[in-house]
Amino acid sequence: MTAPLRLVLFDVDGTLVDSQASIVSAMTASFQAVSLPVPDRAAILSIVGLSLPVAIARLVPDQPPRMQARLVDGYKQAYHAQRLQQGAAGSPLFPGARDVIDRLHATPEILLGVATGKSQRGLDALLEVHGLEQVFVTRQVADHHPSKPHPSMIATALSETGVAPGDAVMIGDTSFDMEMAQAARVHGIGVAWGYHDRARLAAARKVIDSFDQLPGTLAEFWGQEHE
Known part of the structure; x- marks a missing residue:
C-alpha cells in the first residue's frame, strides 16, 4: 500500500x-528613529510570529496608524540592512x-x-x-x-x-x-x-x-x- x-x-x-538578536535590534532601531521609547526585550519577543503590522499595533496600541506604519517601515529597513551585513550569522x-x-x-x-x-x-x-x-x-x-x-x-x-x-x-x-x-x-x-x-x-x-x-x-x- x-x-x-x-x-x-x-x-x-x-x-x-x-533570529531574536536581529529582531530586537531592528525593532530598537525602528523605535529610536521616531524617538519613541523602545519596548523591552520580552515585549518584542512576545509578538514574534505575528504579521508585522499586527505586531507593531500590539506593541504601541495608543499610537496613530501613521506612526505605526512608520515603525513598520523602519523595522523592515533595519532588518534588511542587518541581513545584508550579517548573512546567515544574523x-x-x-x-x-x-x-x-x-x-x-x-x-x-x-x-x-x-x-x-x-x-x-x-x-x-x-x-x-x-x-x-x-x-x-x-x-x-x-x-x-x-x-x-x-x-x-x-x-x-x-x-x-x-x-x-x-x-x-x-x-x-x-x-x-x-x-x-x-x-x-x-x-x-x-x-x-x-x-x-x-x-x-x-x-x-x-x-x-x-x-x-x-x-x-x-x-x-x-x-x-x-x-
Missing part, C-alpha cells in the same frame, strides 16, 4: 532559526535543524512547507543564505494572508499540496502557531527552544525539547517510523 502524503509545516523565527539555524530537515526531505511521502509571519522577501533571503531554496514545496508568508493565528496559511498549504488535515502538522514556538494549527484542524507540535514559554503552548498536541525528537513525534502521530 502506498503511504499517504504527509505535510510538515514549519514556523521560521524561533523555530527554525534563532539568523542561525537552531541545533539539529538541518539534519532533521534533510532527513524528512529525503522521505518520499513527506512534503515540507513554511508558514511564517515573515515577508516573501525576508523568507526567500533566509532560505537562500542557508541553502534551503529547494526544500520547501509550499511557502506561506505574511504578504498573502491574515496574521496568525488565522488558519489561512495552513489552509492554503493544504490546498496547494493536496494533503488532508489529519496528515499535516504545524511546528512552531508560539501560541499563535499552535492556535493556528488548532483552527486548521492539523496537529500542532510546539518547540520549547523558541520565544514563548511552554505554558503558552497549551494548544499544542505535544511540545518537544530538541529537534532530534521531531521524527519520533511524527511517527507517534502517524503510526510509522521515518527512517
Whole structure:
C-alpha cells in the first residue's frame, strides 16, 4: 500500500532559526528613529510570529496608524540592512535543524512547507543564505494572508499540496502557531527552544525539547517510523 502524503509545516523565527538578536535590534532601531521609547526585550519577543503590522499595533496600541506604519517601515529597513551585513550569522539555524530537515526531505511521502509571519522577501533571503531554496514545496508568508493565528496559511498549504488535515502538522514556538494549527484542524507540535514559554503552548498536541525528537513525534502521530 502506498503511504499517504504527509505535510510538515514549519514556523521560521524561533523555530527554525534563532533570529531574536536581529529582531530586537531592528525593532530598537525602528523605535529610536521616531524617538519613541523602545519596548523591552520580552515585549518584542512576545509578538514574534505575528504579521508585522499586527505586531507593531500590539506593541504601541495608543499610537496613530501613521506612526505605526512608520515603525513598520523602519523595522523592515533595519532588518534588511542587518541581513545584508550579517548573512546567515544574523539568523542561525537552531541545533539539529538541518539534519532533521534533510532527513524528512529525503522521505518520499513527506512534503515540507513554511508558514511564517515573515515577508516573501525576508523568507526567500533566509532560505537562500542557508541553502534551503529547494526544500520547501509550499511557502506561506505574511504578504498573502491574515496574521496568525488565522488558519489561512495552513489552509492554503493544504490546498496547494493536496494533503488532508489529519496528515499535516504545524511546528512552531508560539501560541499563535499552535492556535493556528488548532483552527486548521492539523496537529500542532510546539518547540520549547523558541520565544514563548511552554505554558503558552497549551494548544499544542505535544511540545518537544530538541529537534532530534521531531521524527519520533511524527511517527507517534502517524503510526510509522521515518527512517
